[in-house]
Amino acid sequence: MTEALVTMRGVEKVFRRGSEDIHVLHQLDLNIPKGEFLALMGPSGSGKSTLLNLMAGLDRPTSGTITVDGQQIDRLSRRELAHWRSANVGFVFQFYNLLPVLSAERNVELPLLLTSLSKKERMQHVAAALRIVGLEHRAKHTPRTLSGGEQQRVGIARAIVTDPALILADEPTGDLDRKTGDGILDLLRSLNSMQGKTIVMVTHDPHAASQAKRRLYLLDGQLSTEMAA
Secondary structure (H helix, E strand, C coil): CCCEEEEEEEEEEEEEECCEEEEEEEEEEEEEECCCEEEEECCCCCCHHHHHHHHCCCCCCCEEEEEECCEEHHHCCHHHHHHHHHHHEEEECCCCCCCCCCCHHHHHHHHHHHCCCCHHHHHHHHHHHHHHCCCHHHCCCCHHHCCHHHHHHHHHHHHHCCCCCEEEEECCCCCCCHHHHHHHHHHHHHHHHCCCCEEEEECCCHHHHCCCCEEEEEECCEEECCCCC
16 A cells, blocks of 8 residues: 555634634545645635645644644644745646746746755756756746746746655646646646656646546535535
């Protein structure tokens, strides 16, 4: 049996809105094996992004435990979480989140600024990441000179430049046309199969979800292998 990279046990998440408690996740259990490519689906507001944020240590569960690659992250301090996250998690966003004044290579370099690598070492890592996503020839270009698909590839290069154990992708094809989105999905599948990256992707698109190895549906704070009718 493949070792779990992410384990969530009895996870509850409650948000306070005025005098009302909003229960988003209810005693949720989840195992994500190393090398998984998991698609999370569910209606808007079901808590998919909340679940990603918990895995990333960007938010804390109200109760329950979250372990990622042997580290129980719900016990870490904010400072410890920031250090852990920079080394272990890569993010891919729907709207790319690139800094417009920086070139592609400088955007990819940003996560490495938190490391002890030298400038030369950082640029070697950046070049390797851009080569993996097929954009080494666009390294000096700013985001406004890149297509949407190219910008998302830069975003993926930034996500993998620190060689993280876990890649979290929130609607990575949501702002792209089908052909361009398929290219991004091909790249994610390659990162999973060829690089061994564990990927968790939130998506509303059944076509995108079908490219993952496993699909789970989030509804009423619980996960299911079946979509609700």
